[in-house]
Amino acid sequence: MARPLIFAANWKMHLDPAAARAFAAAFRPGFVPAAGRSYWFFPTAVSLEATASALAGLDRVAVGAQDVYWEPKGAYTGATSVSLARGAGATLALIGHSERRHVFGETDGETAKKLRAVLDGGLTPLLCVGEQLDDREAGRTDAVVLRQLQAAIGGVAAADLARLVVAYEPVWAIGTGRTATPADAAQVHRALRAALRRAGHSEPRVLYGGSVNPANVGLLLAEPELDGVLVGGASLDPAGWRSMVETRVGPTA
Numbered sequence: 001m002a003r004p005l006i007f008a009a010n011w012k013m014h015l016d017p018a019a020a021r022a023f024a025a026a027f028r029p030g031f032v033p034a035a036g037r038s039y040w041f042f043p044t045a046v047s048l049e050a051t052a053s054a055l056a057g058l059d060r061v062a063v064g065a066q067d068v069y070w071e072p073k074g075a076y077t078g079a080t081s082v083s084l085a086r087g088a089g090a091t092l093a094l095i096g097h098s099e100r101r102h103v104f105g106e107t108d109g110e111t112a113k114k115l116r117a118v119l120d121g122g123l124t125p126l127l128c129v130g131e132q133l134d135d136r137e138a139g140r141t142d143a144v145v146l147r148q149l150q151a152a153i154g155g156v157a158a159a160d161l162a163r164l165v166v167a168y169e170p171v172w173a174i175g176t177g178r179t180a181t182p183a184d185a186a187q188v189h190r191a192l193r194a195a196l197r198r199a200g201h202s203e204p205r206v207l208y209g210g211s212v213n214p215a216n217v218g219l220l221l222a223e224p225e226l227d228g229v230l231v232g233g234a235s236l237d238p239a240g241w242r243s244m245v246e247t248r249v250g251p252t253a
């Protein structure tokens with residue numbers, strides 16, 4: 001049985017509705033979703049509906065918001081609530097992406113509130129954690145990612161936790177062309193998985209992200225600790241993304 005894998009595309013601040021539809025038109029022809037694989041797309045909020053409708057009908061394809069605000073509605077100019085995202089076609093939400101944390105200054109506490117709102121609102125959260133270069137060089141990688149994880153999941157009931165998927169994205173690897181080695185990523189994935197199990201998550205899934213591309217995705221996914229990949233820049237090209245999601249990977253070791 002093929003190993004279950006999640007391929008998640010983070011389009012960041014790219015692809016307006018017309019470009020998202022053009023992506024889907026180039027990506028879809030002949031694409032056959034593979035057993036056990038899931039294909040997740042995170043367009044910018046204005047392209048959620050276009051992406052969801054352009055990819056409608058494909059098995060195991062889902063669309064999600066890149067960020068949400070925790071309040072359900074109100075005078076929060078510029079923000080997107082969980083229910084607004086759901087109304088536009090989202091069934092998933094990225095939470096705590098490093099750009100939210102480090103460009104927009106999102107705190108662990110805010111990430112926790114967003115995670116709670118996503119779980120309460122019935123979306124599947126993809127929680128991102130990752131250390132900066134100085135943390136890694138100082139040997140603090142596990143401490144940082146475990147602190148981020150605990151801050152986000154503290155107080156979440158085990159039944160809700162079961163829906164959580166985590167992405168390990170070292171900040172120094174995002175958009176830089178540098179990736180963690182499969183062995184380095186695996187070591188962090190093991191630490192995250194163990195913490196998730198201790199918190200009551202019976203089947204934690206941990207994706208890797210950070211400069212994943214068509215040339216390195218096979219090597220990374222050969223590492224059984226990786227349950228999939230979260231891809232930014234290399235997910236914007238439909239042919240490249242198609243080759244990535246069709247990567248052949250051996251059975252579970």
Ligand code: PGA
Nearest residue numbers: 174175210211231232233
């Ligand atoms: P990248 O981004 O693939 O461009 O490094 C990954 C991410 O930020 O999710």
